[in-house]
Amino acid sequence: MGSLKCVSWCGVLAATLVLSGCGGSTDGRVPVAGEVMLSGQPLDRGSIEFHPLGEGGVITGGMIVDGKFDIDAEQGAKPGKYEVRVFSSGEAVEADPDQAPGPEAETQINAERIAAKYNIDSELEVEIGANGDRGLRFEVAGP
Amino acid sequence: MKSSKRFGFTLVELLVVIAIIGVMVGLLLPAVQAAREAARRMQCSNNMKQLGLAMHNYHDTFNRFPAARSACCWGTWNALIMPFIEQTAVGDLYVNWGGTDATGPRYGAGQNLLVTGVRYPAFSCPSDTENTPIGTMTNHNYAVNFGNTSSTQVANLNGIIFGQAPFSTDRMKKIGFRDIVDGTSNTLLVGEVRQGQGRDLRGFTWWGDAAQFTSYLGINSPLPDRIYTLTYCNPVPGMPCDATTAENPTMFASRSRHPGGVNATLADGSVRFYSNSLELFVWQALSTAAAGEVFEQPQ
Numbered sequence: 001m002g003s004l005k006c007v008s009w010c011g012v013l014a015a016t017l018v019l020s021g022c023g024g025s026t027d028g029r030v031p032v033a034g035e036v037m038l039s040g041q042p043l044d045r046g047s048i049e050f051h052p053l054g055e056g057g058v059i060t061g062g063m064i065v066d067g068k069f070d071i072d073a074e075q076g077a078k079p080g081k082y083e084v085r086v087f088s089s090g091e092a093v094e095a096d097p098d099q100a101p102g103p104e105a106e107t108q109i110n111a112e113r114i115a116a117k118y119n120i121d122s123e124l125e126v127e128i129g130a131n132g133d134r135g136l137r138f139e140v141a142g143p
Numbered sequence: 144m145k146s147s148k149r150f151g152f153t154l155v156e157l158l159v160v161i162a163i164i165g166v167m168v169g170l171l172l173p174a175v176q177a178a179r180e181a182a183r184r185m186q187c188s189n190n191m192k193q194l195g196l197a198m199h200n201y202h203d204t205f206n207r208f209p210a211a212r213s214a215c216c217w218g219t220w221n222a223l224i225m226p227f228i229e230q231t232a233v234g235d236l237y238v239n240w241g242g243t244d245a246t247g248p249r250y251g252a253g254q255n256l257l258v259t260g261v262r263y264p265a266f267s268c269p270s271d272t273e274n275t276p277i278g279t280m281t282n283h284n285y286a287v288n289f290g291n292t293s294s295t296q297v298a299n300l301n302g303i304i305f306g307q308a309p310f311s312t313d314r315m316k317k318i319g320f321r322d323i324v325d326g327t328s329n330t331l332l333v334g335e336v337r338q339g340q341g342r343d344l345r346g347f348t349w350w351g352d353a354a355q356f357t358s359y360l361g362i363n364s365p366l367p368d369r370i371y372t373l374t375y376c377n378p379v380p381g382m383p384c385d386a387t388t389a390e391n392p393t394m395f396a397s398r399s400r401h402p403g404g405v406n407a408t409l410a411d412g413s414v415r416f417y418s419n420s421l422e423l424f425v426w427q428a429l430s431t432a433a434a435g436e437v438f439e440q441p442q
Contacts, residue, residue: 027420045385046385047366047367047383047385049366058422058423059361059423060365061365061366062365062366062383063365063367063378063383063385071365075365087385087388087390087391089373089385089386089387089388089391090386090388091373091386093371093372093373093386093387094372094374095371095372095374095375096374097277097342097374097375098277098278099251099277100216100249100250100251100252100277100280100350101215101216101344101350101352101371101375102215102216102249103214103215103216105215105352105371105372105393106214106215106352106371108371108372109371109387109388109389110371110372110386110387110388111388112388112389112390112391116390119390120301120390
């Protein structure tokens with residue numbers, strides 16, 4: 001019985017220690033997560049940006065991998081209205097990884113795979129609620 | 144049965160002692176690691192202080208800040224600052240700064256490899272992991288401030304208007320203290336970047352593209368740095384990257400391994416720590432040299 005009690009106390013202590021490292025302040029930020037579809041298929045890679053449309057918002061964003069993005073509260077958005085921009089670069093420009101890059105780096109450029117109305121001239125808008133939103137879904141298309 | 148008067152301890156007592164020791168070590172270990180990181184960060188900020196002083200001494204000598212880069216391949220500020228961080232011999236070894244292919248080797252060839260193939264503690268932040276992405280050539284941790292847009296300093300990047308910077312893509316442009324209209328204590332000079340791992344060329348400051356950072360992306364931004372090809376992009380946690388496009392030109396955010404933010408040298412020579420939670424507007428205002436924003440330095 002005695003050792004069992006000890007073990008349980010040890011468990012409580014360990015849990016306290018582990019948990020005390022968590023739960024930092026997020027400064028009013030909330031998590032944002034969801035999916036991005038390109039012409040009906042999950043967007044394989046890219047990035048998503050949230051630009052505040054009202055007062056008090058913060059610019060945030062994250063990477064899209066296999067159609068999904070997940071921005072945790074620490075780097076998340078503050079509740080409010082946002083303009084959403086989705087970017088995904090082409091992969092046309094290649095380089096020899098054993099050679100130091102030369103002037104070609106300044107002349108070659110990858111094409112953007114998403115139409116301008118989903119990024120630099122974005123028409124996508126979203127309202128982030130007080131507790132964040134983990135089920136967002138955006139449909140985008142190529143240029 | 145003899146009554147046991149033996150001097151010893153029971154299993155329970157042993158377990159309690161082990162538990163207590165475990166708890167104490169558990170408390171101590173993070174503290175020790177934090178103290179070590181604090182020491183590394185201090186060394187890192189000292190390096191930045193030295194670079195700030197070197198920039199001032201360079202300005203005293205040449206009446207301008209060092210040129211940041213000579214196009215892609217014919218030298219960056221690292222080679223020019225060498226004589227001012229007591230590496231005159233190394234500085235003399237570097238040839239063809241500001242030249243062309245017709246006049247001598249690029250940064251990664253011939254005699255210049257004797258300079259770029261060496262690690263310099265003065266350019267390395269001990270908190271970060273060292274890397275040599277191509278052959279013996281080294282990545283380092285300090286980059287100069289190119290303002291609030293891209294590495295090409297485009298005038299308007301998706302609505303962000305370029306507000307001048309203490310360093311320019313044009314090596315002939317003479318920028319000095321007179322051009323820092325926003326005030327030397329409100330303008331960044333040198334920032335921290337993280338060394339790309341594997342083939343990743345972030346922090347490859349011998350190369351023109353990677354010699355600088357901009358503030359279009361915030362401190363330790365969750366958004367990707369942009370490098371001209373995915374070949375040189377190796378995203379590790381805290382270092383997202385993607386390929387350059389017309390909409391997102393080549394640019395590198397200031398990043399570090401210090402918990403919660405980055406160090407930065409201001410043009411007055413001071414070094415400050417800026418938190419990840421710093422408003423993007425303030426970070427961009429700090430990086431512009433002549434945009435006249437009204438903002439308050441974080442305390």
